[in-house]
Amino acid sequence: MSKMSTDKPLIYDWNKKKGFKFRHKPNLELDDETLRDGLQSPSVKDPTIKEKIKLLELMEELQINSADVGLPGSGPRAQVDILAMVKHIQKNNMKIRPNCAVRTVKADITPLIEISQKTGYPIEAATFIGSSPIRQYAEGWTLDKMLELSEDAVSYAVENGLPVMYVTEDTTRADPKTLKKLYTTAINAGARRICVCDTVGHATTIGVYYLMRYVMKLVKMIDPEVKVDWHGHSDRSLALPCTMAAVAQGVDRVHATALGVGERVGNTPIDLLLVNLNLEGIYDRDLTKLSEYCHFASEICDVEIPSNYPVMGRDAFRTATGVHAAAIIKAQNKGNDWLADRVYSGVPASMVGLKQIIEIGFMSGVSNIVYYLKSRGIKPDKKIVDEIFRAAKQHNRVLTDEEIEETIKFQEHVPEKLPLDTINEWDENIKPEEKSNH
Numbered sequence: 001m002s003k004m005s006t007d008k009p010l011i012y013d014w015n016k017k018k019g020f021k022f023r024h025k026p027n028l029e030l031d032d033e034t035l036r037d038g039l040q041s042p043s044v045k046d047p048t049i050k051e052k053i054k055l056l057e058l059m060e061e062l063q064i065n066s067a068d069v070g071l072p073g074s075g076p077r078a079q080v081d082i083l084a085m086v087k088h089i090q091k092n093n094m095k096i097r098p099n100c101a102v103r104t105v106k107a108d109i110t111p112l113i114e115i116s117q118k119t120g121y122p123i124e125a126a127t128f129i130g131s132s133p134i135r136q137y138a139e140g141w142t143l144d145k146m147l148e149l150s151e152d153a154v155s156y157a158v159e160n161g162l163p164v165m166y167v168t169e170d171t172t173r174a175d176p177k178t179l180k181k182l183y184t185t186a187i188n189a190g191a192r193r194i195c196v197c198d199t200v201g202h203a204t205t206i207g208v209y210y211l212m213r214y215v216m217k218l219v220k221m222i223d224p225e226v227k228v229d230w231h232g233h234s235d236r237s238l239a240l241p242c243t244m245a246a247v248a249q250g251v252d253r254v255h256a257t258a259l260g261v262g263e264r265v266g267n268t269p270i271d272l273l274l275v276n277l278n279l280e281g282i283y284d285r286d287l288t289k290l291s292e293y294c295h296f297a298s299e300i301c302d303v304e305i306p307s308n309y310p311v312m313g314r315d316a317f318r319t320a321t322g323v324h325a326a327a328i329i330k331a332q333n334k335g336n337d338w339l340a341d342r343v344y345s346g347v348p349a350s351m352v353g354l355k356q357i358i359e360i361g362f363m364s365g366v367s368n369i370v371y372y373l374k375s376r377g378i379k380p381d382k383k384i385v386d387e388i389f390r391a392a393k394q395h396n397r398v399l400t401d402e403e404i405e406e407t408i409k410f411q412e413h414v415p416e417k418l419p420l421d422t423i424n425e426w427d428e429n430i431k432p433e434e435k436s437n438h
Contacts, residue, residue, distance in 0.1 A: 011342070015280075022280040024247060029065040031229065035085075035265055036068035037100055038160040038257035038353065047300035049084050055300065056085060057259075058097055061333040063285050065152060065253070066097040068126065071183030072115065079115065086119050099124035099165065104153035113160040115311060125197065128167035131174040131182055145179060150182060151189045158190035165193035165229065171204040172196075176214055183215075184222055193227045195255075198242060201265070205245040212249035220253025227252035231421040232268040234260055239268040239369065244276060258297035259305060259312070275311055276345060288353035310347070317349040319396045322365030325358045329371050360388060361398035372404070384408055390397040 020345070035052055038044065047055070059067055070082040100203050104127050116123045129150055130139060136146070150166065157164045165196050166186035167421035168174060183194050196215055203211070212230075219226050230246035232239040243254050260269030271294050277283040294312045298305050307314045307334040319325050324344050325367075331340035341356060349355050358375075360368050369388050372382040385406075392399055399407075 001043060010277060010339070011138075013052060022282055023246045024245075024282050024385060025250055025252055028247060028277075028282060029126060030273070031099070031253055032059050032064045032067040032253045032257065032270055033231070033255050033267060034067075034257040034261065034270070034301075036070050037231075037255075037263065038261040038297075038301065040263040041261050041266065041303075042263075042303075043300040044261060044303055046179075051296075051300040052081060052085060053088050055293070055297060056088065056094070056096065058296060060094050061280065061289045062287070062293060064096060064151050064270070066099055066124070066256075068101060069098045071101050071152075072111040073102055073105075077112050078426070082112075083115050083118065083121075086121050086123060090119055090121050097124065098122060100125050101125070101167070102125045102153075102157075104129045104149045106153070106156055107151060107163075107207070109157050113157070113162060116348065118159075120164055123162055124165055124193075125162045126165045126167050126310075127153045127157060128169050128171055128195075128197075129153075131168035131178060132170035133178075143181065147181060149187045150186050153191035154186050154191050163193075164191045165230070166191035167195040167197060169197050170199040170202075171215075172198045172211060173200075173208060179215065180218055183218060185383075187219070191226070193229055193252075195231055196227040196246070196251075197231045198239075199231075199240060200231055201233035201436060203242050204236070204238060204242050208242045208245040209249065212227055212246055212251065216250055229255060230251045231255040233262065233264070234266045234268070235264060239266075240272055240276070243268045244280075247277075247282065259294055260302060261297070261303050271289050271312060272310055273350065278351065279427055283318050285346075285349055290352045291354055295326075311352060316347075317345060317354055319344065320359040320361035320368065321363045324367060325368045325371065326365060328356055328358060329367050359398045360391055360392050360404065362395055364389075365390050370426060378408075417437070 001079070032054065039046055056067060067107050070078045072079050072082055080081045082100060089098055100112050100123055102112055109125060109127070112123060112125055126355050129146060130136065136143070148189060166183070168179065168182055171179065186194065196211065204337045216228060219228055228251045230243060232243045239260065243256065247254060254268070254273070256268040256270035256273045257266065258270055260266040260376045271272070271290055274283065274285070274290060276289055278285065278287060291312060294305065305312055310316060318329070327343050328340050331343045341350050345356065351407060358368055358371050360372055366385060366389060371384050373384070386402060388407050391403070
């Protein structure tokens with residue numbers, strides 16, 4: 001509950017009603033798809049190899065278990081980058097494990113075998129094939145042909161020393177009989193993982209429930225040692241809840257990308273997934289590097305982080321509203337950072353290495369202004385406070401630092417800089433009506 005010295009819990013948590021705990025595999029793993037599926041977005045740029053390696057290092061710091069490092073079948077450039085990343089992982093004894101997506105054709109698998117042989121590192125081959133009736137019809141495939149391709153591809157990779165994850169694209173629109181035959185064939189050919197894919201973001205959480213119950217039971221019947229992955233997309237904006245639903249059904253590993261970047265509208269965002277796994281008690285990992293990871297991914301992929309993006313957006317821990325700011329300020333005045341970080345936030349900013357930000361705008365009260373000035377070591381002279389308050393009410397947006405500084409200068413009075421602990425008396429002298437949010 002809380003860390004405060006109070007008999008009554010400060011947060012009544014309906015998420016934990018009657019002792020509820022989120023079900024999950026005890027050793028749940030994360031696979032970062034940013035450097036493969038993420039780069040399939042038509043709006044991104046392909047980072048340099050130096051940038052890709054730095055992103056891998058940030059993944060390592062976040063204790064992400066594995067990463068898809070590319071699509072070797074796409075050409076020589078991708079193969080060169082994959083080779084460099086695998087060598088870097090190997091040279092630096094990194095814990096993160098690389099994998100690569102390959103079609104169920106030898107032409108895709110052969111370059112991966114060659115990279116693995118050059119490095120002596122057994123790179124996981126994520127062999128994928130469409131599984132839904134609509135894909136079969138569009139491609140002109142028969143089920144017999146799909147089974148033949150799957151068996152040949154998995155056997156070829158296994159015979160050449162590659163661990164195999166067998167990936168059924170569009171699993172969430174595939175029928176049970178087809179999935180049974182595909183998974184049975186792939187597992188019997190040597191696949192040690194299967195991956196359930198919501199390739200076009202079709203699934204809802206109830207769909208995940210029914211599908212995963214079927215798949216988990218099926219795989220256990222074929223070979224209980226085979227692990228199960230989940231890979232989600234955001235076309236219906238349900239990627240994150242569907243991934244959490246898959247976790248609750250006992251999958252071994254889930255896939256996601258930085259900021260949810262990916263084909264069309266993207267994938268499950270790994271940053272928000274990490275936050276939710278931590279909040280649910282499934283993970284207990286240091287996420288203070290998460291902001292650096294997200295902003296670096298944004299920079300190297302040329303993907304802007306929207307202001308209202310959860311946790312990492314500019315506005316995530318930022319307020320200019322008087323009543324909200326007043327609650328945070330009162331909490332801080334109690335001398336407890338835990339309280340101040342949660343009184344108006346469902347996600348503690350400190351968990352991801354950030355902090356609550358109070359600004360001044362047309363919905364602000366005097367307390368915003370006093371806090372703003374005091375946090376910068378400026379004595380909140382009443383004349384200055386009144387002028388900033390007047391200026392804020394005349395604007396239709398939050399004031400910039402420059403505008404506030406100009407307002408102070410306009411009064412021809414630059415308050416002297418004082419230590420923060422010497423300017424607490426001002427609050428006690430403000431009239432109640434001056435503190436209210438007009």
